[in-house]
Amino acid sequence: MSLAYYYDLMSQPSRALYIILKMSGVQFEDCPVALRKGAHLTEDFKTNINRFQKVPCINDGGFKLAESVAILRYLSAKGKIPEHLYPKNVVEQARVDEFLEWQHITLRITCALYFRAKWLDPMLTGKKPSEDKLASLKTHMETNLAIVENLWLESTDFLCGNQMTVADIFAACEIEQPRMADYDVRAHYPKIRAWLQRVREACGPHYDYAHQFVYKICGSEPTN
Secondary structure, three states: OOOOEEEEOOHHHHHHHHHHHHHHHHOOOOOOOHHHHHHHHEEEEEEEHOOOOOOOOOEEEEEEEEEEEHHHHHHHOOOOOOOOOOOHHHHHHHHHHHHHHHHHHHHHHHHHHHHHHHHHHHHHHOOOOOOHHHHHHHHHHHHHHHHHHHOOOOOOEOOEOOOOHHHHHHHHHHHHHHHHHOOOOHHHHHHHHHHEEEEHHHHHHHEEEEEEEEHHHHHOOOOO
């Protein structure tokens, strides 16, 4: 098959795109990349797979592309992503894009930074962060979680309406990440808790498969 997908399920956008590809029935060559072993840092990876040395990325018959949202839009333009996940209607698509653009410097970065400081960096370096640093990162993360709770989920079942889209999948994968750092978002935000369960159910078995490492590290699978 011509499409090769490079990913690591420890990576939030890798999980999101994996779920989307599976739900869309896209056939791809499975190319896992062990970030924890530095597999993305080799010269071979930089030269032959992704010049930015990150995942996820694809090689579609010789066309190499990085960045999860760029990959999503590319595959949608090729007719690979169903409209109920990423709408063709200009207004509906704009609403989904609004979330995808918003989350990069809000939800994504703050959840990721908290996870890195609390769990990943200490694991890699053996050094614990200061309590002040963790408290600051937690405050920034919770500010954006509150926006999801109170604005994006104010009156709808999903982020962009009453039907799940790729926006929900990307967001859920980000929000699951802090669980590995002993912060369970579901315990603090009731709307997010109910929404996460709706997303999990809508994604079928692909959601739990993509989050297998998250569940293993945090010691539990989500409950209804």
